Amino acid sequence: MRRTTTGTALGAAAAAAVLLTGCGSDTPKPAADNGKPGASQSPASSAPAAKSGGATHEVTLEVGGTGKTAVMYSGVDSGFEQQTLPWTKSGTVELTAAEQKVGYLVNVVPGTITGADGKLQQAPCVIKVDGKKVAESDGVTTTKGCSYTIK
Template identity: 50%
Template sequence: MRKTAALAISLLAAAVLVTGCGDEKKDAGPAEASKASPSTAASGEAKGSSSGAKGAPHQVVFEVGGTGTAQVMWNGNSNHFEQVTLPWTKTESMQLEGAELKVGVTVSVVPGSVKGADGMLKPAPCTIKVDGKQVADNQDGKSTKPCEYKLRD
């Protein structure tokens, strides 16, 4: 009985502590969030623009070959997943900034399956080109790995 009561009290105390601990900036509305401590407001603003530095713009071209339709997932400026008609090409302009200049950004394309010459499903062929130079491929669909490349300045 003592163990049950002690456990119940411990759980109740933990629940009170958890619900009482909130992020005052998150819980507050826009007006209250701006009244948060100066260090909190400054760190929130600094997070988005680390140094303001920007790298050179890059043209990234994602390609998936084959015929018919396939699901394709690609990651450039943001993540995308959709059913496309093959062959398929998507071009994005990307410019690294802030911390991305130091660590880079991974761009990738994951092709869906297409029917091979033997009638079996296989990954569709994919390539990635950066500024006109091919930087990744899946060996015409022979590799099951996606096409990916670490974009750096």
Template identity: 50%
Template sequence: MRKTATLTISLLAAAALLTGCGSEKKDAGPAKAGDAPASAQASGGAKGVAQEKKGVPHKVVFEVGGTGASQVMWIGSTNHFEQVTLPWTKTESMQLEDAELKVGVTVSVVPGSVKGPDGMLKAAPCTIKVDGKQVADNQGGKSAEPCKYKLKD
């Protein structure tokens, strides 16, 4: 019985010590007139706390031309890879945030192969449009390069 009581007291003391170790406040003295309350600090209302910055929303349209089926990979707000029926279009709304506002984000579409007029496989034609303006293409499939564009605000 004595062992159980000693163990229980030890565990309670350890728990009390551990709960105090995570405290950010080093001085538990009286609050000063300029101190922000904890709720303001958590919500970002205090000076020196970084505010999340967001850019304007953009409509990004990925297109791959041709007929039949093909593999398509596109990178917008996330990465995707799937088998699609051509012609194919995907529209995403993207809004840059924080560091992306300075460096931008690369969006791209990598079309699979389609059969050309000569029977040989070639890259399918692709385009990217941002807010209605065409910003990238692979010259109707003449270039083997994927369509890519650096989206910036």
């Protein structure tokens, strides 16, 4: 039994060595140019890589109200900054094929403002995708900000 165990261990080690040795290549691959001037380029790498499935959408984030408040946003850039209201951020989002399947999250979470009744409330927000309103919060009945997944 000891010979079988030893033989199996040696056989596994030999198999691992063969597999690892077989992974290499005698011919080195050409170095990537990384866009550096003077680097060698093969004809196949001269064209820029394109995103597969690149659907584009125009996204607009809006926060209403007056005064100043902190605004956290992502999807069209990202940030967490003190903003003067009303505030708008627009940009173009290009989705990969994978993002078109699982979605691309866009959100805006505004801070508080003083409401008409003198009480603090969350500032209202809106998200528009390709000109269509897809999410909104009035800051009173819905206070989680605005969030939407583009597909």
